[in-house]
Structure formats: structure tokens, C-alpha cells
Amino acid sequence: MVKGSFSVRLPEFARTTTFRWTLAISGAFTLCVILMFVFVLGEEYSYLSSDVDRLNSENARLVTAETKENRVRRLNEYLQNDPRRVKLGGLFDSDGNRIAGNIENLPATLQTDSSPTDVSLIRVDAFGRDRQLARTIAHRLDDRSILVVGRNVQQFTWIVGVVRRALTLGLIPALCLGLMAGALLSVRGQKRIDAVNRKVQRIVDGELRERLPTRGTNDPFDKLAVLVNGMLDEIESLVRRLAGVGDDIAHDLRTPLTRVRVSLERACQKAGSLDELRASVDKAIVGLDQSLAIITALLRIAEIEHSRQVDGFRDVALADLVREVGDLYEPIAEDKKVDFAVKAKEDATVHGDRDLLFEAVANLVDNAVKFTPQGGHVELSLLRKGNEAVVRVCDSGPGIPIGESDLVMRRFYRSDKSRCDPGLGLGLSLVNAIVKLHGFDFRISSGPGCVAEIAGRSADA
Amino acid sequence: MVLDEATGLTRAAAPLCQLENDLGQHENPAVGSPGELAMSRVLLIEDDRQTADEIVAELVDRGFQVEWAATGIEGLDKARIGDADVMIVDRLLPGIDGLTIIEVVRQEHIRTPVLVLSALGAVDDRVRGLRAGGDDYLTKPFAILELIARIEALLRRPSENRDTMLRVGPLELDLISRTAKRGDRPIDLLPREFRLLEYMMRRKDQLLTRAMLFEEVWSYKFVPQSNLVDVHMGRLRRKVDGSDEQPMIHSVRGEGFVLRAPA
Numbered sequence: 001m002v003k004g005s006f007s008v009r010l011p012e013f014a015r016t017t018t019f020r021w022t023l024a025i026s027g028a029f030t031l032c033v034i035l036m037f038v039f040v041l042g043e044e045y046s047y048l049s050s051d052v053d054r055l056n057s058e059n060a061r062l063v064t065a066e067t068k069e070n071r072v073r074r075l076n077e078y079l080q081n082d083p084r085r086v087k088l089g090g091l092f093d094s095d096g097n098r099i100a101g102n103i104e105n106l107p108a109t110l111q112t113d114s115s116p117t118d119v120s121l122i123r124v125d126a127f128g129r130d131r132q133l134a135r136t137i138a139h140r141l142d143d144r145s146i147l148v149v150g151r152n153v154q155q156f157t158w159i160v161g162v163v164r165r166a167l168t169l170g171l172i173p174a175l176c177l178g179l180m181a182g183a184l185l186s187v188r189g190q191k192r193i194d195a196v197n198r199k200v201q202r203i204v205d206g207e208l209r210e211r212l213p214t215r216g217t218n219d220p221f222d223k224l225a226v227l228v229n230g231m232l233d234e235i236e237s238l239v240r241r242l243a244g245v246g247d248d249i250a251h252d253l254r255t256p257l258t259r260v261r262v263s264l265e266r267a268c269q270k271a272g273s274l275d276e277l278r279a280s281v282d283k284a285i286v287g288l289d290q291s292l293a294i295i296t297a298l299l300r301i302a303e304i305e306h307s308r309q310v311d312g313f314r315d316v317a318l319a320d321l322v323r324e325v326g327d328l329y330e331p332i333a334e335d336k337k338v339d340f341a342v343k344a345k346e347d348a349t350v351h352g353d354r355d356l357l358f359e360a361v362a363n364l365v366d367n368a369v370k371f372t373p374q375g376g377h378v379e380l381s382l383l384r385k386g387n388e389a390v391v392r393v394c395d396s397g398p399g400i401p402i403g404e405s406d407l408v409m410r411r412f413y414r415s416d417k418s419r420c421d422p423g424l425g426l427g428l429s430l431v432n433a434i435v436k437l438h439g440f441d442f443r444i445s446s447g448p449g450c451v452a453e454i455a456g457r458s459a460d461a
Numbered sequence: 462m463v464l465d466e467a468t469g470l471t472r473a474a475a476p477l478c479q480l481e482n483d484l485g486q487h488e489n490p491a492v493g494s495p496g497e498l499a500m501s502r503v504l505l506i507e508d509d510r511q512t513a514d515e516i517v518a519e520l521v522d523r524g525f526q527v528e529w530a531a532t533g534i535e536g537l538d539k540a541r542i543g544d545a546d547v548m549i550v551d552r553l554l555p556g557i558d559g560l561t562i563i564e565v566v567r568q569e570h571i572r573t574p575v576l577v578l579s580a581l582g583a584v585d586d587r588v589r590g591l592r593a594g595g596d597d598y599l600t601k602p603f604a605i606l607e608l609i610a611r612i613e614a615l616l617r618r619p620s621e622n623r624d625t626m627l628r629v630g631p632l633e634l635d636l637i638s639r640t641a642k643r644g645d646r647p648i649d650l651l652p653r654e655f656r657l658l659e660y661m662m663r664r665k666d667q668l669l670t671r672a673m674l675f676e677e678v679w680s681y682k683f684v685p686q687s688n689l690v691d692v693h694m695g696r697l698r699r700k701v702d703g704s705d706e707q708p709m710i711h712s713v714r715g716e717g718f719v720l721r722a723p724a
Binding site: 282285289292296327328329331332335355358359 | 600602604653679681688689692693695696714
């Protein structure tokens, strides 16, 4: 048997933290109990011995104090009244022969006139002959005889025995109980963890609908499971939303791609001249460009939504930005015969990325000009409301139907009324992404026409 | 897309369908003066064979000498020789990354202009590409004419001349007094139009795509949804080309614009 193979084959529960802790605590507990008993025993022993020593020397003194003749009588008196057979005493002559008392012979290890010692000696009395352990002192008397006085301390051994039995009877079951509890707890914990592991494995395998098991007991483990389940809900809804976006992409890409396919197919079969063929190919390229533009716009939105680069933010003077957007779109509005007014009398500064904010405002104006019919008007203005800087784009277009103002910020959402107008349907969700990145507010409301506002805390307020 | 087709240059997309031969030479706007750029050497470092084949075929058709490297290591070896007039470098390459190639080449003081190609369109990426030493950046997928236009722009990069007067045919632009004239007729230009015309005059006879103009003249990083550039160009054109004058600003349908002296 190799030592290592044992540890490898430890049962599952024995390897859990719970079990190891139980083991450690049980060990510490046992050690404490043993130490406590040892201490109690030690104290008891020293107390009892000093008591016995006092009694012994007192009695020895009483015997010694008698005249030589009376010593035997005195000793016998002392030994007489002893139902528990604990009193020991003996008088020996200088050669060690017994003169009186109940000790059979002078123990060889016993030193006279020294401190009390524990000696094993043989007791002889009316009840018989026994070996006893006794705490004993010995004195050499004036006539060279030796007086031995002792007291049976067998009770110590008995007490030690009791304690040992108590320990065995008490500690071992306690220890076993502890270990069993530990094993049980760890098996239970292990079971829950195994259940969670299985679920997690299923989730990893793509079963996003799975949830961790909960018992409603509100214990920490349950709380954790509830927390994780909440997280899973969020992830699942995100994934669904993404999948929805995927469907939208598929839908919006399918339209231009189908047109491309049809026109190429027709050209292939019907084109009578090179010019006709070229016209079809040109149309096809326009269609493909549209599809690519959709993809680019989507990537752009994703890029903005995922960027966390707030450290690139600077102070942006909005009046300047608004005028610049105005310059950029003024010819477009004029071409479309839409009246375009730019109002930025008061300046306001916000903290942000100028390029992105420009893009957002440009998109709003782009939208407004696009959806406003000929002869209508678009107004781009910069206002201050308290410490808020507001860029507002109003137009006299069809506006946004009530209940759709949230929808328009979604990707690809295009009001049914405007399905036939050009555009990618991504403009407002791009604006929304940029505004969110800045922590600004994006509000769309319907007056007559459409009112879109980007509102941010001005940095100079 | 509503584009001005008045110039009769609607066949510009023709090379894409390999129908170039039946076009008059002057109608190929991307190569305004063929002799000037023909025989320019192009080093193409691109790992996708099909893309590379398309680019090579198109460039060879236009008289360029093209060398193609399919891996980063091969590309770096060829780039270090430094005999190319312009390099087209894909960002993601097996072996050595495209940006690393550019950095190494620049460290060796080879100043060959580089056009970076990338499937990654993020603005950050563009900045990183240019910072590594690239001169221009194009996102895949791209129109082949956009690529050609940018290559030619890199090859003919206007020298930093200190002329304060630009002339193309009868058109004159005074950079000091900020005035423009066509023959004796003064042209009144807004600041943005002035910058646009200056940019075009410095690059006469070159195809300038919308994206190039938007990046360079307006210096915006996003692609507008509307035909912004076309509208601004339309205004400039009405000012430059009078009704009884020969047109100088030509639009190339679907691609961009060319400024050319009247024949």
C-alpha cells in the first residue's frame, strides 16, 4: 500500500471543506476536554496529597510524643477505627523487624526522615493481606526504631480510572457524533453543489432556460442561487434581444439582397445590350452598398454601446457644434426646399466626445430633413434649462405616432408610414447609444411634427 | 442615390464588370494620366487569396506592377527591401500582424506609403492603424475603385509646395487672399467650399471618393446617411462650372468626383 493512494481514495464527502473543518474542530474540542481533565486531576492530586501529608505527620507526631512504652498502644488506637482500610502504620526496630502496626515489612525504597512518598506496601489486618499504594512518611525515633505512617491513596487511581472511563464514554461518542454530523453536512452540501453543477453544465451547453435549484429557505446558499438566477434572467433576455436584432438584420438585409438577386437574374436572361447589362449591374452594386451600409451602421452602434472610453471626454462647446451641423445640412435642406433654421445664441458646454456628439446631432437633423415634406421646416436649436444644455431638433414632418416613441430608438424600427422612405432605420438607435454613453437624456415627443431633444448636464453651470 | 449624371461619365463602374476595353481612355477617371502612375510598384500583403487575386487583377489592368505576399513573414521580408512605391497591408495576417510589419518598416526608415486594410471598422482601430505608421485606412468590404482611388492618392501625394496660388486650367485659387477665379470671372466661395476646391485642385485628375472627401475635407469620422457630399459638391459645381463653360468637376457615378482642366 502506498500512502498516497489512500488520500486519493478518500470518499467524496471527506474531501469537502465542511468535513475538514468538522474534523479540525472535533480534534480541538477533544484536546481541550483532555487538557481540562488533566488540569482537574493535577489540582485534585496535589490537594489530596497535601491533606494526607498533613494527617500523616500529625499522627506520626502524636505517636512520637508518647513514651516508648505507650507508642505501640497509641499506634494501635490510631489504626483501630478504620472501616475503609485507609490508615496504615507500623513500628519497626532498627533492623527493620516489625514491632507493631499493620504494615508487613519495612519497604526497602522508603527513606526515613525525608519528604512523603508514594510507596507500594503490604497491609496485614483482620481482613487479610493486601498490597496497597500509600502516601507514606517514615521517622527514625530516639530508640533507633522506625515509625511509618501512611494513608492509602488507591482512591487516586480509582479517580483516574473514573475520569478515563468518563472520557472514553463521553468523548468517543461525541467525537463520532461530530464526525458524522460533518460527513452528513458535507454530503448534503455536496449534493446541492452537484445539483448546481449539473444545472450550470446544462446552461453552459446552451440550455439558457435552466435555473439553479432554490428551496425558498432564504439561507445564504439559496440567496446566492436566487442572485445567479436573476443574472441568468438578464442574460437570457439580452440573448433574446440580440437574437431579435439578428432577425431584424436578416429581414432588412434580405430586402436589398433580394432586389439585387432579381435584377441580376433578369439582366442575365433579358439584357439585350451592354448598356442594359451595365444598368442592372449598377443597380445591383447600389443594393449591395445598401446592405453593407446596414452592417457598418450596426457595427458602429455595437462599438458605441460597448465602448467604455469615458476618459477621452473633453469639454465640448455646443453652440459651435450646432452651427457646424447647421452648415453641413443647410444645402441639403435647401435642395429639398425645406426651411432650415439654426438657433444657438447662448453657448453651453458639456463633457463628452465631440465627434460622437456631432454624429448624434447630425443624425437627428438628417432624420428631420428626411422626414419633412417639401415646404416644411426644420429647426435646430441650443437651449439652456437650468443647468441642463438641450439640443433640440423640431420638424414639421409627420411626427411619431403616440406609443411609438420608445420603439423608434430600437434598431431597425421604422414607422410603418415611413417604410418606403430611404434610410436604414438605425439612425435613432445610434443617437440613443451615443446619448447613453454620455449619460445624457434622449427625449422624443410629438408636437405637431417631431421634437427630439438631447439633454445633458452642462459643464459650466 | 441621386447622382449627377450630366457629365456622361456614368460608365465609371465599368472596370468592375471587366468591360473596360470598349471605353475611351479619357473616360477612365481613376487613371487620369495613365503614363504617370503606370509601372508603379505595389506590394500587397494579404492572406485571403480571393481578395488578393481581385486586387492584383485590378491593379495589373491599370498598369501597376504588383507583388503579392500571403503571410506576414513573407510580407515583412519584401517590405524591408523597400523598392515598392506603395504598400497595401492587411491588418490580420498569419505569422506577423499587419501593424507590426508597418512599425518595423517605419523603424527602418522606409517611408513607402502604406494603405491599411482591415475587417475591423472601429474608429479606434483606424486610429491605431494610422498611429502605427499607416498613411490611409480602408475597411473591408470595400469597393475596388475606392481602393484604387486611395492608392493613387497615396502615390501622388501632393508635395508640400509653398505655392500660394493653385491653378488648374482656367481655375485659380489664391490661398492668401482666399479668392477664386475662373478665367476673369470671380467665384464667391464659402469657407467649406474653398477648402473643398483647394483639396480637389491639389489632386486634379484624381478620383476622389465621397469617403475620402468626407474624411479629409470635413474631417468627420462617420459616414453620413444622406448624400451630403453630393449636395455640397453640387453647390460648388454650380459656382465653378458656369452654364456656358466646359465642366471641370465631373462626377463618377457611385464612386466620387474628379476635377479636370477642360480639354
